[in-house]
Amino acid sequence: MDIRDFYRSLIQKQVPIIVDNSQLLTYLGDRGYETILFENYDFTKNQVVFTIVSDYDCYRRLLALSNSSISTIVQLAAVRHDESLEAIVYAFDRVLGCKIEENLERRSQIYDRIANSSEELYLADERGSELKFWLAETLEVVNSENSLRAGYFYSISEFWETSIVNIQGNKSSFSVEGRLFFDGMIHGSTLPETKERNKEALSCLFRAVTSSRKKYIDIEDNSIARLVIDGQDKTSLLLDLDLDAERKMSITEIGFGCNAMLIKRVDWKVNSIINRVIHGMHLGMGTAYKCPYVNFISQTIKIVED
Secondary structure, eight states: OBHHHHHHHHHTTOSOEEESSHHHHHHHHHTTOOEEEGGGOOTTSOSEEEEEEOOHHHHHHHHHGGGTOOSEEEEEEGGGTOOSHHHHHHHHHHHHTSOHHHHHHHHHHHHHHHHTSOSEEEEEOTTSOEEEEEEOSSOEESOOOSBOOTTOEEEGGGGGEEEEEOOSSTTSSEEEEEEEEOSEEEEEOSSHHHHHHTHHHHHHHHHHHHTOSOEEEEEETTEEEEEEETTEEOHHHHHTSOOTTTTTTBEEEEEEEOBGGGTTTOOTTSOOGGGGGBSEEEEEEOOSSSSOEEEEEESSOEEOOO
8 A cells, every 4th residue: 555545535534443452542533533452453455554653561561463464454553652641642743743755755756865875964953053974885764665565564754754874873874063953842651660660761761852952963083972961961861871881872774854833833842753744854862672772853954955
């Protein structure tokens, strides 16, 4: 199925939505969606479904099905960020409110721009952001296709962003240096123990960022060297996170959001994966497993044309 067909079918309430709690079942059912509880769905069905996950146990079970499910799953893993009904409704409404054709066109253009660039990529904005990327010969790309493959699992964010990651190792796809002024952040954890262990530190960091006016990070040798918030060095907020088990403060992702419809509808006080795909770009640290990941999101920085 083409992503555009999936999206149109979702808007027209023709895609089943799999949920893991009765509150979501009632809310979406009242809005007219065919909604099925996780434990009642047959993953051997050859169909495309949208899944909203708010519970870590169901998330683990869903991941375990990735090698055996015949269903094609597009999922919103809210539990990794904020599993509250309010945050899920915020994300779901913004998913429905985007223009998928424009999003996919922007995503394709940015992937092409990166693929056709030399070994270096420059980004800047009028606030003083200046980033220089060195690109590897082979890049690890999250998803550049417009079709959904049978039996595959997809994050909803893949459709609204261009994403390059350093999965194999530090600097395996890219390395970056410079300064990024950013507007907001999100954070996520794949494991419940990671989320719980970093809960207080992540809350302090999130509150400091969302309550401030001016913030930036300095990156040196592909690692965050400083976090400055309203003129004060707040790097300690990052150091309070449990980062030693993975790559500490090295940059693991560069992403370009393609959803221009979010610009006037973004609420930085909501920790939602949807905020990451706002038209702009983000830098990510962490891989979300043993350590949390944090994305710093800018609405203004752009690729500097040659």
